[in-house]
Amino acid sequence: MFKKLLAALPLTLxxxxxxxxxxxxxxxxxxxxHGFGAGGNADTVxxxxxxxxxxxLGQPVVVESRPGAGGTVASGYVTKQDPDGYTMQLxxxxxxxxxxLYNQLPYESVDDYTFISTLGQFPFFIAARAGEYExxxxxxxxxxAAPGTLKIGHSGVGSTQHLTGELLDxxxxxxxxxxxxxxxxxxxxxxMGGEVDVIIDTGTVIRGQAEAGVYDILxxxxxxxxxxxxxxxxxxxxxxxGFDVVSWTAIGMPADVPDDIAERIRGxxxxxxxxxxxxxxxxxxxxxxxxxxGEELKALIEGQIAVWTDVIDSAGIDKR
Amino acid sequence: xxxxxLLGLSVVLQPEILMYxxxxxxxxxxxxxxxxxxxxxxxxxxxxxxxxxxxxTSMIMLAGIxxxxxxxxxxxxxxxxLPGTPSSVxxxxxxxxxxxxxxxxxxxxxxxxxxxxxxxxxxxILVLAAIPMxxxxxxxxxPEYAMLVILGLLAASLIGTGSQIRSFAMVLLGIALGLVxxxxxxxxxxxxxxPEMADGISLVSLAMGLFGVSEIIRNASRxxxxxxxxxxxxxxxxxxxxxxxxxxxxxxxxxxxxSFFGALPGTGAAIASFMAYAMERRFSRTPEKFGKGHLPxxxxxxxxxxxxxxxxxxxxxxxxIPGDAVMALIIGALILNGIIPGPRLAVDQPELxxxxxxxxxxGNIILLLINIPLIKLWVLLLRVPYQKLYPVIxxxxxxxxxxxxxxxxxxxxxxxxxxxxxxxKNYRFEPAPVMLGFVLGPLLEDNFRRTMLLYGGDFTIFLxxxxxxxxxxxxxxxxxxxxxxxxxxxxxxxxxxx
Numbered sequence: 001m002f003k004k005l006l007a008a009l010p011l012t013l014x015x016x017x018x019x020x021x022x023x024x025x026x027x028x029x030x031x032x033x034h035g036f037g038a039g040g041n042a043d044t045v046x047x048x049x050x051x052x053x054x055x056x057l058g059q060p061v062v063v064e065s066r067p068g069a070g071g072t073v074a075s076g077y078v079t080k081q082d083p084d085g086y087t088m089q090l091x092x093x094x095x096x097x098x099x100x101l102y103n104q105l106p107y108e109s110v111d112d113y114t115f116i117s118t119l120g121q122f123p124f125f126i127a128a129r130a131g132e133y134e135x136x137x138x139x140x141x142x143x144x145a146a147p148g149t150l151k152i153g154h155s156g157v158g159s160t161q162h163l164t165g166e167l168l169d170x171x172x173x174x175x176x177x178x179x180x181x182x183x184x185x186x187x188x189x190x191x192m193g194g195e196v197d198v199i200i201d202t203g204t205v206i207r208g209q210a211e212a213g214v215y216d217i218l219x220x221x222x223x224x225x226x227x228x229x230x231x232x233x234x235x236x237x238x239x240x241x242g243f244d245v246v247s248w249t250a251i252g253m254p255a256d257v258p259d260d261i262a263e264r265i266r267g268x269x270x271x272x273x274x275x276x277x278x279x280x281x282x283x284x285x286x287x288x289x290x291x292x293x294g295e296e297l298k299a300l301i302e303g304q305i306a307v308w309t310d311v312i313d314s315a316g317i318d319k320r
Numbered sequence: 321x322x323x324x325x326l327l328g329l330s331v332v333l334q335p336e337i338l339m340y341x342x343x344x345x346x347x348x349x350x351x352x353x354x355x356x357x358x359x360x361x362x363x364x365x366x367x368x369x370x371x372x373x374x375x376x377t378s379m380i381m382l383a384g385i386x387x388x389x390x391x392x393x394x395x396x397x398x399x400x401x402l403p404g405t406p407s408s409v410x411x412x413x414x415x416x417x418x419x420x421x422x423x424x425x426x427x428x429x430x431x432x433x434x435x436x437x438x439x440x441x442x443x444x445i446l447v448l449a450a451i452p453m454x455x456x457x458x459x460x461x462x463p464e465y466a467m468l469v470i471l472g473l474l475a476a477s478l479i480g481t482g483s484q485i486r487s488f489a490m491v492l493l494g495i496a497l498g499l500v501x502x503x504x505x506x507x508x509x510x511x512x513x514x515p516e517m518a519d520g521i522s523l524v525s526l527a528m529g530l531f532g533v534s535e536i537i538r539n540a541s542r543x544x545x546x547x548x549x550x551x552x553x554x555x556x557x558x559x560x561x562x563x564x565x566x567x568x569x570x571x572x573x574x575x576x577x578x579s580f581f582g583a584l585p586g587t588g589a590a591i592a593s594f595m596a597y598a599m600e601r602r603f604s605r606t607p608e609k610f611g612k613g614h615l616p617x618x619x620x621x622x623x624x625x626x627x628x629x630x631x632x633x634x635x636x637x638x639x640x641i642p643g644d645a646v647m648a649l650i651i652g653a654l655i656l657n658g659i660i661p662g663p664r665l666a667v668d669q670p671e672l673x674x675x676x677x678x679x680x681x682x683g684n685i686i687l688l689l690i691n692i693p694l695i696k697l698w699v700l701l702l703r704v705p706y707q708k709l710y711p712v713i714x715x716x717x718x719x720x721x722x723x724x725x726x727x728x729x730x731x732x733x734x735x736x737x738x739x740x741x742x743x744x745k746n747y748r749f750e751p752a753p754v755m756l757g758f759v760l761g762p763l764l765e766d767n768f769r770r771t772m773l774l775y776g777g778d779f780t781i782f783l784x785x786x787x788x789x790x791x792x793x794x795x796x797x798x799x800x801x802x803x804x805x806x807x808x809x810x811x812x813x814x815x816x817x818x
Contacts (some may be wrong), residue, residue: 038364069518157507193458206663
């Protein structure tokens with residue numbers, strides 16, 4: 001492993017040197033801004049991508065964390081930067097949630113962006129303590145039989161996990177109590193300790209416990225079965241046909257980035273996503289790596305804004 | 321257990337892994353000394369390096385940064401009144417007065433030794449009692465946390481050095497500041513003047529401002545700053561035999577309190593050190609000495625926060641559930657190495673599991689060994705004239721605070737809290753209760769409201785759950801004790817100490 005470190009050294013040095021000017025873009029360092037804490041999933045994905053992109057662009061790509069207000073501080077910041085192609089934003093599924101949840105945002109969630117590409121998509125999983133519910137059908141039946149008693153722990157009011165639970169209520173007619181925790185780990189502790197009956201969260205939170213036999217994974221929230229968990233049924237095929245919640249990470253830039261520069265960045269992103277080690281690392285984080293065109297990303301975001309606006313209005317969640 | 325621990329030792333004593341353990345604790349120590357730059361920043365910057373290391377080595381290094389920073393944090397607190405972490409706020413209370421009385425060397429020595437003992441006790445608990453501790457920790461639900469915080473607030477209600485009323489007012493101020501941000505139960509924004517404040521006021525800003533910046537303003541406004549006359553022979557660094565003896569029990573109590581609180585996910589080192597300090601003061605025969613550089617008041621919280629830093633790994637290692645943000649980062653590093661942490665970690669990856677635990681043991685020894693010789697060097701720092709030292713420190717504070725969230729708002733807030741802290745000091749209001757309210761207030765609100773949501777607004781839940789009922793009983797005893805000693809003090813107006 002030390003050899004690997006040494007092998008990486010000349011590369012790092014090469015990056016520090018000014019790149020041979022074969023093309024005027026980029027002639028200085030670029031940055032990926034994201035709106036979450038240092039070391040969170042968004043930060044890690046940014047760093048994985050930044051490392052590969054800097055090789056292709058011949059310039060360092062710096063990761064900048066500007067956390068706050070569910071990522072909207074970073075979005076407000078990025079959309080006000082020059083559209084010169086040097087500022088990127090790592091966007092997450094929460095971007096569409098924020099558009100639906102906040103009364104006022106310091107930016108336009110779609111129009112203020114040049115959309116580059118998706119990076120990966122991931123479903124949520126619904127899990128209960130092992131042996132408590134035979135299937136998702138059994139859970140929903142139990143919830144319907146005793147409305148307002150079964151508790152879903154989620155990772156915070158207005159998180160995608162929370163809204164997914166509310167959507168489950170809306171579509172199946174069950175009435176869960178939705179209990180907020182500070183993050184998925186705290187919700188998972190509560191499930192383990194018996195304080196809540198179910199949690200909805202990402203594979204990174206749930207899978208380790210499921211493999212150890214502590215949790216049963218009842219269902220995935222994606223419309224079709226997720227490739228790396230083919231045995232897990234979906235909500236759509238069991239209790240609510242058409243149920244489809246998939247979260248994502250993506251790269252966006254401020255509006256009006258020149259087409260050739262956006263194309264160059266998109267090319268680099270796609271190139272990085274094709275590398276097996278990048279796919280593997282993104283896979284370890286629970287997502288399926290995959291790029292897209294700018295239009296596809298835009299359509300994805302617009303579609304989700306519509307869904308979440310509906311959920312928030314129907315579930316009576318207070319807008320901020 | 322012992323066999324497995326030996327297996328762990330054999331892992332960590334491989335030269336290469338030992339080197340990374342050393343790098344980890346050394347960086348942690350360094351980061352801890354720098355004001356405002358926390359373990360989180362350091363670990364996230366080093367995360368890409370772990371792409372090239374295997375899981376065990378990465379985890380040993382990152383964990384080293386974490387508990388190493390607990391050692392480092394006390395240095396800046398003692399020398400300059402700059403608490404880098406919430407737990408080192410308590411270190412300032414007794415450590416800084418000692419430094420001002422030219423006993424910085426002694427304070428650093430006691431802090432290092434207490435930290436070492438606390439760390440080792442924490443590791444021992446981790447080795448011997450990780451599973452039972454996990455079971456207890458899982459029994460702590462929202463009602464238990466709510467009652468625990470109430471007990472903590474009660475126990476710590478004596479933490480200021482001034483009058484009770486003033487100290488109470490400052491706890492309330494802290495709670496009020498803790499309310500800023502999104503309400504965890506409804507998502508409503510409270511007192512959010514600008515979007516940067518939506519996640520609340522940064523703890524680092526508050527601690528740096530109230531303690532560090534205010535102290536700098538105070539010193540700058542004095543004509544002749546109290547530049548301590550310094551001699552740094554080994555005799556000044558070592559405690560006398562009597563002093564050493566007076567520290568044994570506080571360190572033992574501190575380690576015990578720290579080990580317990582560390583194992584509860586989400587509470588951690590800060591509460592442990594506040595509780596340890598309050599406990600020492602409660603049980604001391606000479607409570608009036610606290611706040612003026614009393615060694616037991618330094619030793620107990622120091623051993624507590626380091627014990628907590630070690631047992632904090634219990635939920636992380638046994639359940640795969642991170643107790644705080646730093647643990648979440650460390651788990652992130654594991655996941656990137658393709659290991660999904662969970663209850664099977666000890667079985668599936670015994671070398672990793674026990675290697676990491678053994679590395680704590682080795683790391684604490686390394687920390688003690690690098691800390692003792694450095695004491696002389698740190699004390700020399702105080703020889704730098706104030707007018708040269710403080711501009712540098714202000715710049716470092718600003719950089720450190722900015723680096724946390726890349727936020728200018730945080731820097732401005734830090735300086736504003738500095739002015740507030742200066743005014744408070746002038747009017748004899750203590751900053752420590754503010755920190756206590758700021759840390760515990762939101763925790764209480766959050767868990768109380770979650771309890772109400774979970775149990776349909778039924779207050780009796782606090783008395784029908786055994787652990788919660790026990791905590792309520794402890795609080796009741798504390799109140800009774802305070803009333804009783806208050807009444808008997810009134811009967812005997814002249815208080816004589818034995």
